[in-house]
Amino acid sequence: MTAEVFDPRALRDAFGAFATGVTVVTANDAVGKPIGFTANSFTSVSLSPPLLLVCLAKTSRNYATMTETESFAVNILSETQKDISNTFARPVEDRFAAVDWRRAPNGSPIFSQVSAWFECSMRDVIEAGDHVIMVGRVTAFENSGLNGLGYARGGYFTPQLAAKAVSAAAGGEIRLSAVLERHGSVFLLGEETLSLPSCAGEGGDPAKTLARHLEQLTGLSVTIGFLYSVYEDKTDGRQHIVYHALASDGAPREGRFLAPADVTGAQFSNGATGDVVSRFVLESSIGNFGLYFGDETGGTVHPIAKKDART
Numbered sequence: 099m100t101a102e103v104f105d106p107r108a109l110r111d112a113f114g115a116f117a118t119g120v121t122v123v124t125a126n127d128a129v130g131k132p133i134g135f136t137a138n139s140f141t142s143v144s145l146s147p148p149l150l151l152v153c154l155a156k157t158s159r160n161y162a163t164m165t166e167t168e169s170f171a172v173n174i175l176s177e178t179q180k181d182i183s184n185t186f187a188r189p190v191e192d193r194f195a196a197v198d199w200r201r202a203p204n205g206s207p208i209f210s211q212v213s214a215w216f217e218c219s220m221r222d223v224i225e226a227g228d229h230v231i232m233v234g235r236v237t238a239f240e241n242s243g244l245n246g247l248g249y250a251r252g253g254y255f256t257p258q259l260a261a262k263a264v265s266a267a268a269g270g271e272i273r274l275s276a277v278l279e280r281h282g283s284v285f286l287l288g289e290e291t292l293s294l295p296s297c298a299g300e301g302g303d304p305a306k307t308l309a310r311h312l313e314q315l316t317g318l319s320v321t322i323g324f325l326y327s328v329y330e331d332k333t334d335g336r337q338h339i340v341y342h343a344l345a346s347d348g349a350p351r352e353g354r355f356l357a358p359a360d361v362t363g364a365q366f367s368n369g370a371t372g373d374v375v376s377r378f379v380l381e382s383s384i385g386n387f388g389l390y391f392g393d394e395t396g397g398t399v400h401p402i403a404k405k406d407a408r409t
Contacts, residue, residue: 120247122186123152124199124207125170127163132194132207135160136187138249139229140172148236150216153229159189165223165230169237171206174213176244182209183247203238213246215239272299273336274308275371276343277326277378278316283355284375285316285345293367294340294374295353304339312343316353319346327374327390329397340374342387358382370394 124134139153152172154164164170175183185196198210202217209215218234275296278285286292297311305322312320320343327340345355356364358379366372374390377399381387388399 118249119213120175120183120249121152122173122175122182122209123154123164123170124173125160125164125167126205126207130205132199133160133163134173134186134193134207135164136183140174143233149221149233150218150236151231151233153226153231155229157228161230164232167220169204169206169217169219170232170234171202171208171215171217172234173209173215175209175247176211176213176242177247179209179211179247208240211244212242213244214241271336272304273297273334273338274299274304274311275338275340275374276308276312276320276322277340277374278312278320278343278345279382280345280347280355282382283357284361284378285350285353285355286361286375287353288367291365291367292356292361292371292375294371299339305341308341308343312345316345316350318348318350320344324387325389326378326387329370329390329392329394331368331370331394333368333394338370342378368394 118138119140121137121140122134123137123140124132127133135154135158137152137154141151143149143151150172154161158164182197185193190196194207199207200210202208202215204217204219206217208217216234216236217238218236220232221235222231222233224231224233273296275294276285278295285295287295295312295315297308299307309320309322312318323342323344325339326342327338329338330336331338361375361379364372364375366375373394377388377390390399391397
């Protein structure tokens with residue numbers, strides 16, 4: 099298959115399987131006004147000399163300024179800075195009004211409370227299809243030690259929060275479940291009474307255990323995404339860990355994929371499952387997801403907002 103026949107959306111989704119950090123790349127325009135954009139296409143290149151790179155779409159409104167600048171900065175966002183990522187991914191008029199920032203030694207804007215920042219002199223701008231690769235030589239940097247914000251499969255994840263949630267659930271019998279999605283539809287088992295696919299936690303990596311179960315159940319290729327819900331259900335005495343997952347095309351061996359409209363008002367095997375599915379349908383409609391942590395009656399949703407398109 100040649101590149102000309104690839105479905106761009108499918109290719110973008112496949113690229114999104116690679117988990118990355120999230121950065122905001124900043125510079126100054128011709129009159130010294132700060133500009134910036136969210137990017138996860140950041141890579142360290144060399145220690146000697148100290149080089150890094152970031153990719154920029156040619157359609158970006160920052161293209162001309164960024165490719166002509168003599169210096170720029172890369173701010174690696176910490177796991178509490180999803181709001182900053184979203185701000186710099188959207189066409190907001192004054193993005194810098196919403197962030198605490200200062201100037202690096204050569205004047206590039208750098209943010210407070212980031213995991214790390216790098217100020218660079220522009221080394222090269224390389225043509226690369228519908229993007230350019232900006233190669234920078236690091237002239238100054240700072241590392242705060244804060245955990246970074248992660249991004250994979252179209253959603254943010256916060257490694258420390260996820261690890262704490264799974265660890266907290268490990269105190270009793272664990273049940274693993276999935277909100278298995280395909281093109282906006284959710285995979286459910288049952289006819290009149292619906293349930294999420296689930297299996298017993300057997301130790302080891304819960305995501306791998308769940309993926310194996312889902313693939314055996316459906317006969318489809320399954321990719322486990324972000325952690326979606328962790329709760330104790332006092333009615334069955336179990337700890338429940340629910341992941342978001344993506345399924346390949348094809349007819350499943352068991353169960354079926356239901357569109358959001360068909361899920362609304364459906365009867366579920368228990369109230370907790372109904373709450374998980376209802377929350378997913380709502381969050382899918384607005385493009386912002388959260389990690390629920392609590393029990394079957396109440397808890398806290400920690401935002402893991404789905405990402406806007408980046409430039």
